[in-house]
Every structure is written in C-alpha cells, then in structure tokens.
Amino acid sequence: MYDYIIVGAGSAGCVLANRLSEDPDVRVLLLEAGPSDWHPFVHMPAGLAKLVGQKGVNWNYNTAPQASLGNRSLWWPRGKVLGGSSSINAMCYIRGNARDYDEWDDLGARGWYWDNVLPYFKRAEGNARGASRLHGGDGPLGVSDPVYQNPLSPVFIEAAHQAGHPLTDDFNGESQDGFGWYQTTTRNGARSSAATAYLKPARGRKNLKVITKALAQRVVFEDGHATGVVYSVHGKGYCEVARREVLLCGGAINSPQLLMLSGIGPSAHLRQHGIEVLVDSPGVGGNLQDHLDICAIQACTQRVTYDRISDVRVALEYYLRHKGPGTSNIAETGGFLRSRFAEDDRPDIQFHFVPAQLDDHGRHRLPGDGYTLHACYLRPRSRGRVWLASANPADKVRIEAGYLGDSEGRDLKMMAECVRLSREILAQPAFAPFRGKELFPGEQVQGEAAIVDFIRRKAESIYHPVGTCRMGADDDRSAVLDPQLRVRGVTGLRVVDASVMPKLVGGNTNAPTIMIAERAADLIRGKS
Numbered sequence: 001m002y003d004y005i006i007v008g009a010g011s012a013g014c015v016l017a018n019r020l021s022e023d024p025d026v027r028v029l030l031l032e033a034g035p036s037d038w039h040p041f042v043h044m045p046a047g048l049a050k051l052v053g054q055k056g057v058n059w060n061y062n063t064a065p066q067a068s069l070g071n072r073s074l075w076w077p078r079g080k081v082l083g084g085s086s087s088i089n090a091m092c093y094i095r096g097n098a099r100d101y102d103e104w105d106d107l108g109a110r111g112w113y114w115d116n117v118l119p120y121f122k123r124a125e126g127n128a129r130g131a132s133r134l135h136g137g138d139g140p141l142g143v144s145d146p147v148y149q150n151p152l153s154p155v156f157i158e159a160a161h162q163a164g165h166p167l168t169d170d171f172n173g174e175s176q177d178g179f180g181w182y183q184t185t186t187r188n189g190a191r192s193s194a195a196t197a198y199l200k201p202a203r204g205r206k207n208l209k210v211i212t213k214a215l216a217q218r219v220v221f222e223d224g225h226a227t228g229v230v231y232s233v234h235g236k237g238y239c240e241v242a243r244r245e246v247l248l249c250g251g252a253i254n255s256p257q258l259l260m261l262s263g264i265g266p267s268a269h270l271r272q273h274g275i276e277v278l279v280d281s282p283g284v285g286g287n288l289q290d291h292l293d294i295c296a297i298q299a300c301t302q303r304v305t306y307d308r309i310s311d312v313r314v315a316l317e318y319y320l321r322h323k324g325p326g327t328s329n330i331a332e333t334g335g336f337l338r339s340r341f342a343e344d345d346r347p348d349i350q351f352h353f354v355p356a357q358l359d360d361h362g363r364h365r366l367p368g369d370g371y372t373l374h375a376c377y378l379r380p381r382s383r384g385r386v387w388l389a390s391a392n393p394a395d396k397v398r399i400e401a402g403y404l405g406d407s408e409g410r411d412l413k414m415m416a417e418c419v420r421l422s423r424e425i426l427a428q429p430a431f432a433p434f435r436g437k438e439l440f441p442g443e444q445v446q447g448e449a450a451i452v453d454f455i456r457r458k459a460e461s462i463y464h465p466v467g468t469c470r471m472g473a474d475d476d477r478s479a480v481l482d483p484q485l486r487v488r489g490v491t492g493l494r495v496v497d498a499s500v501m502p503k504l505v506g507g508n509t510n511a512p513t514i515m516i517a518e519r520a521a522d523l524i525r526g527k528s
C-alpha cells in the first residue's frame, strides 16, 4: 500500500516523486508508461535531433486532419520515457512572462500570480550564473549558458539587432523582450531532464518505488474517493492502492484521457464509449492550446551549419570531453518581440534560430546546408479538444487541435506577421556572407494570399499543448480542477502537469510545468 500513486514520470511527475518522498514516512509509487532513460541520445543535448526517429521513447501523436492547414495531420511528439517530454525536448529554459501568471489568477486560478509562483521557479532552478532576485542557484534543475556556439548563432543575434530589435542576456530577467542566447536545461554539458534532476537523486530512497513500462488504465474510486490505480505491464493487469491521493501527471494529452477512462468528463461523450459516468465534467479535454510555428529556411553558402556535421566526431568529442557541438541544443539563440499588433506590453512572437535546415521537424532531410528561423505566435485565440477514440486505454486519443480556428482570423494574421518578421531578420547584412537561396517560403511566395497558402502548407506545432484539465474558480463549470489542482466532484485525486494551465504562457512550457509541480508538492503537503 502506498500513500501517493503518481501516474507519469514526466516534467511534473518526477518533481512530485522527489518532493513527496523527502518524508521517509510517506510511501510513493511512480508509474511510467515508457522505459528508463538509458538511451545516450537522451543525455547528449544534440542527440535531440536523433531522438526524432526513436519510436521507443515517444508517443508519436498525430492530430486529426486540420481543415485550416490543408487537411494535414500535425505530428505531436511527447516523451514516453523517464523524464517524459523533458527527456526529448529542446531544453530552452523559458518561464514565459510574469504577467501570464497574474492572468491565471484573474482567470480563477487563485494563488498562481507571479509573486506567488516566483519562489517555486527559483526553488527548482540551479542556474550556473548563481542566485539572484529572479533566479535560483542551487535547485535540482540545471540551467546553463551554451558550452558550444555554432558560428551562425551570433550572426543571427547581430541580424536581429540590425533589424532594430533590442538584445538581452536573460529572457527570464526583468524584461522578456529582446534577442540573444537561450539558457538551456543542461548541467556540465548534459541534458538536465526532470528524471536526471529530480528522480535520479531520489531513486535510492526506500519509500519510493518506480515502475516503468506501466500503462495506467484508470483510477479506482470508492464512494467518490480515489483509492488506487489499475495499470498494465506487458499486458498483465495490476491494481495498487493509494491511502492518501492519486496524482495524474500524464501530460496534456494523456491526463484528460485517463480522467475520461475513469468516468470523469463530458457525460454524453463518455456514454458514447460505454463508460459509466462518475462526474459530468464538460471541461475535461477542452481548452486545448498550442503554439503554431512557421519556419523560414535559407540555403547557406558556407559549410558552417549542423546539416552535414560528422555524427561520429560529435559523439567522440562529447563522450570523451563533454565539449563541442554535442553539448548544443541546436536552437542556441532566439528572441521575443512585441509585434505591431501586440495587444498589451507582453511579447507576442517568439523566435528560435536553428543553424541547420529543419523541414518537417527535421524528419525531411533537405540537401546541402542551410539555416532555419522558427517563429510562433505566443497568444493564440484558437482552442481545440482531446476526445477519446475508444474506451481502450491502449488506443490513442483523437486530437482536434483547432489551429487557426478563431472567428476573427487573428491567429492567421499573426502567423503571416511571423513570416514577415522572419524574412526581415534573415535579410539583414549580417547574413550576407552566408545567404544562399530562400528555400522556404521561397522567393516566389510574395503577397498575402501566397503567404497564407504557405502557412497552411507548412505550419507545425512547436510542442506546447496545455490546458486540457484546467484549473479555475468554484463557479466555473468548465474548470476541471480547483486552484489546489483537486479534481472537482471527487476527493483524493489531483492533476499536476501542463494540462492544468488555464492559458498558454508566452514561451516554452517545461519550466512552467516544473514550477507547477513544485508548488503542487507544497499544496499536497499542506505547506502552501
């Protein structure tokens, strides 16, 4: 018998496993559907490019065909391994904008305002630059400046400056605006995933048990109280009992699936799949938000990109000396800006510069050398939904991503602005010694109609789905959770992961998810 059962050893689940098992009198079980994180490509930062093809550590979701995107199904990678998506992500350490959290509080997630969440960001953070008013210096999550710099990365920063944008040396500092180097979730040149940062140091504790390749199938209830979890390992079924709480940390796709499989969700939809309704909770699976992204790709006239770099040389230098391109997260630089359409004083567009050709997430290899500028609109109005495809826990859910679905067409207008601004930066003199042909959008793509067509053909996810089990105020029927992350309508059950966000933050989502879990640990222990 355990005190807590945690489902999912991702960004949030590993934090909870560590924090809750700090008390030797508390017994914790952590169930993870994927395998251990033994694969060397998980730990060498540049290995992320190779992980794209590793089926064994990825749920490999695809959205339903998107009418607004030429009926394409977009690839949604999600980590299925210890560390979850933090073991396969691009490691950019970004918190979003301080005002995003004040907005959460305004939306009914009381207590999640900036001044109240900042201590949890700091508690998590082990920034190699040391501690300061806004940063933590000795937290479990390694955060560092680049060890290796591709020659094109400073060129990008210079080009952004030439285009009139300010520079910054800290996207998580007093102001988020500007262009510069990303700090990454790395330590001594290796990836600092939630598993290496939080789980590994706790693995020796006798009161923490971790079971990998364990697929949670449903939560068990007695008189409306969550008492355990049914799961399977290699097709064999098991059930474990939780004395205190069951904590779902399966991420924005799987946590709503598990709630629905357990009888908590939109009642008509559950009945359609023959699932007995425990709580009619219309918000489960709804409010799905993601950052849609568009890439401009330019051929490069010099052989300085990561396109044709020798894998063997990179791996040797990395494993022998922990140096060189192997330490790079590839997206070394980027920026945040307020476009001419920004609705308030927060940045509304983010850039990631990649000194390589990144077509179709790197799954489609283009010949020669080139560089890619990703741009995404940070404040999408479109919303999607996750639906059950069947009552079988092994079946993938149906993801209606809802991209570009807002009635005012603002999201599409902003994607076009992303393309315009990307081209403007790539056209600056700093790139002159390297600039070859424009491959995407392509020189023939001019004018509004052609750019919109390009977006519909080529836009992709930049991997930030959130919001499908959102928290909110008591009188909000569509809020799945209360602000303490407790599932409404039952007791003994919380959701703790990216799905709880009421609204997508203006930036990448790993650090915010880790912050959520750090604060959740205190809420669970009655310390907050």
Ligand SMILES: Cc1cc2nc3c(=O)[nH]c(=O)nc-3n(C[C@H](O)[C@H](O)[C@H](O)COP(=O)(O)OP(=O)(O)OC[C@H]3O[C@@H](n4cnc5c(N)ncnc54)[C@H](O)[C@@H]3O)c2cc1C
Residues within 6 Å of the ligand: 007, 008, 009, 010, 011, 012, 013, 031, 032, 033, 034, 077, 078, 079, 080, 081, 082, 083, 084, 085, 086, 088, 089, 090, 091, 092, 093, 094, 214, 215, 216, 217, 249, 250, 251, 252, 254, 255, 258, 462, 463, 464, 465, 496, 497, 498, 499, 508, 509, 510, 511, 513
């Ligand atoms: C390719 C990629 C690049 C990204 N790049 C960045 C970046 O550079 N910076 C950044 O900040 N963010 C980035 N992100 C996003 C960030 O990593 C995620 O938002 C964050 O990791 C989500 O954390 P989570 O705890 O909600 O879910 P996850 O970390 O995905 O964890 C969920 C875990 O639950 C397990 N699980 C699910 N269902 C079950 C079940 N039924 N039974 C047992 N286990 C289950 C999963 O296998 C997984 O391990 C990226 C994501 C991806 C995929």
